[in-house]
């Protein structure tokens with residue numbers, strides 16, 4: 001028995017090792033700004049999944065397409081085997097699922113929740129003692145599989161409305177929704193008439209003056225894009241944020257990347273977005289592995305874009321979860337133990353906003 005258990009564990013470890021290699025290869029292949037922009041456009045379509053899982057789905061779908069197993073170069077909706085069954089669809093014979101990383105959670109209990117060291121993990125089926133607080137936390141990852149809709153057959157999926165916009169137009173409600181989020185953080189939004197007023201830039205975030213300026217003499221799409229870029233700075237790069245980048249280069253990459261994801265999620269043309277040479281900025285941070293930096297940046301960007309998008313009342317492109325599935329059960333975004341940067345910042349900024357407005 002013991003041996004079997006160990007074998008299973010070893011097999012899982014090996015699979016995880018392979019998956020990690022796949023992931024590293026996929027991330028390492030994002031060398032130019034254009035590669036990075038492509039990855040972000042793809043991530044916008046699957047934004048409710050972790051950046052790592054987005055990369056894994058992207059890479060494995062591309063391989064399946066090259067091998068002639070799927071008809072389209074890009075997947076549209078992905079879900080697990082049983083989830084497809086819940087939607088009345090069956091994975092076709094011979095179709096291999098895409099391996100992703102699913103979170104493994106454990107339950108923890110404590111009688112003194114404030115004391116971080118007091119939490120103990122509950123065993124399977126173990127109940128907390130009376131008066132103890134309980135919470136779930138991610139303790140690891142395991143391999144899981146998902147399939148694209150094109151690898152399944154059965155009931156027809158309902159069609160969701162897709163945003164359609166003309167060149168130069170901003171999606172309905174986008175500017176107002178972004179502006180509201182800027183103001184909620186206690187920033188005044190200014191439209192300047194000339195770029196010379198903000199040193200030649202299209203937009204500017206001033207943390208000291210608590211203002212966000214956007215040039216008013218650009219078309220609506222460019223203004224909305226600029227506002228999304230500045231909102232990303234507001235959310236991610238405040239002086240009080242520990243994770244604020246010492247390297248301005250990464251801050252600009254992050255802000256432009258968030259803007260691209262927000263734009264792509266609205267079906268906007270994102271070909272004008274300029275993101276510098278990725279290998280260059282990733283190699284710029286001393287002592288860190290460039291692949292890790294790209295991964296970490298991707299996840300920060302995705303989380304920030306997702307938090308912005310979730311608070312907009314605009315028509316957005318699908319996020320890759322098949323219509324009809326509950327979002328929580330459908331997407332297995334590994335949750336980290338500590339709340340992520342942007343959410344934390346939002347909570348803090350809300351307090352500030354409450355005082356100033």
Ligand SMILES: [Zn+2]
Nearest residue numbers: 229233252255
């Ligand atoms: Zn910027």
